Amino acid sequence: MSALLAAGNGASLDSVAGTEVIGSARSPSPQPSPIKGEGATPPLPPRGGGVGGEGEFRTLCALEDIPRLGSRVVQSAAGDIAVFRTADDAVFALHDKCPHKGGPLSQGIVHGRQVACPLHGWKIGLEDGNAAAPDIGCTKPFAVKVEDGLVLLKV
Numbered sequence: 001m002s003a004l005l006a007a008g009n010g011a012s013l014d015s016v017a018g019t020e021v022i023g024s025a026r027s028p029s030p031q032p033s034p035i036k037g038e039g040a041t042p043p044l045p046p047r048g049g050g051v052g053g054e055g056e057f058r059t060l061c062a063l064e065d066i067p068r069l070g071s072r073v074v075q076s077a078a079g080d081i082a083v084f085r086t087a088d089d090a091v092f093a094l095h096d097k098c099p100h101k102g103g104p105l106s107q108g109i110v111h112g113r114q115v116a117c118p119l120h121g122w123k124i125g126l127e128d129g130n131a132a133a134p135d136i137g138c139t140k141p142f143a144v145k146v147e148d149g150l151v152l153l154k155v
């Protein structure tokens with residue numbers, strides 16, 4: 001497994017094949033943006049990658065590099081993925097595209113186990129990507145976990 005580790009102050013991250021951290025949203029403290037990886041590693045072709053998909057877990061960053069109630073955006077061959085951190089340090093990953101009209105969920109407000117889309121306020125479940133009723137729609141969730149303080153994303 002390739003490692004993607006954050007340097008001090010979140011100043012830089014290295015890319016892994018097909019995955020690159022390009023910025024953060026809703027950070028309580030300013031962070032450099034965009035964060036570009038080194039080298040020109042071509043993106044991996046889509047390999048499933050969603051929850052229960054056939055991708056593999058790759059180390060993305062330290063948990064501390066994702067602001068509480070905020071997110072980071074990861075570029076992948078499957079599209080931009082928003083990785084969210086809740087108030088209780090749970091981490092979730094969704095395709096960074098609202099099921100309504102494609103708003104950037106990474107720019108939304110995290111509350112509980114939902115994120116409110118910044119465009120029209122739909123509430124999207126972080127665990128399954130489903131819009132809360134009465135809205136109908138779903139964005140793709142991705143498997144993500146935290147081990148030893150590191151965030152691992154299945155892509």
Ligand code: FES
Pocket residue numbers: 098099100101102103117118119120121122
């Ligand atoms: S695009 Fe997200 S609520 Fe409309």
